[in-house]
């Protein structure tokens with residue numbers, strides 16, 4: 001899959017892009033089965049730990065119910081998820097946006113939002129998780145050097161804790177002294193220019209879509225999500241691809257940081 005010029009502009013100017021129906025319902029059924037097995041394993045493990053090549057971040061309610069915060073490098077335990085993250089329908093656009101024929105895969109992460117589990121994510125930028133100080137991150141391609149993709153494993157609805165994004169032109173980036181024009185200044189380090197200091201929440205856009213749809217965004221896109229208030233699950237697979245050499249950290253999970261290119 002090759003993104004159109006318009007899609008590429010949307011990614012860089014607004015901050016994110018949604019591509020519907022990338023994966024079939026049959027493929028997403030297999031994805032849901034992998035997620036079911038990961039969930040069953042979480043119930044057995046109960047506490048945060050590395051298991052079978054994946055890193056389970058778990059919590060427990062006062063009633064003893066296990067809450068899955070995230071499963072880092074979920075494909076370590078479920079190789080079909082790694083196959084999905086190397087699929088050209090996902091990898092192709094990621095490489096296109098990175099402007100590279102190769103990348104390093106940093107994330108293959110399962111997020112579960114089950115009815116009533118209260119899992120939510122405050123407004124943040126992914127660069128906060130990539131750049132942890134000197135030597136941990138370098139923007140090599142001058143456009144963020146990172147593309148995150150989210151595969152909707154379940155349908156994402158307004159009620160089940162959907163992703164929300166703030167368009168770049170409703171974000172005040174540190175150092176810019178004003179709400180952005182929509183175009184990032186890629187010429188200075190992110191910490192000087194790209195960290196957000198203020199957002200116009202009234203401009204937040206809720207992303208919904210069918211299972212098999214994909215969201216793509218860069219490291220500076222401001223996003224978050226609230227708790228699932230519905231009766232259906234909202235599960236997503238997050239794959240993160242870095243421009244070769246941008247990352248200086250070791251991520252949890254057996255095989256994380258692997259090099260990928262289109263076959």
Ligand SMILES: O=C(O)CCC(=O)C(=O)O
Nearest residue numbers: 111121126163224225238
């Ligand atoms: O699961 C969610 O809603 C949050 C996802 C997220 O914040 C991310 O992909 O960086």
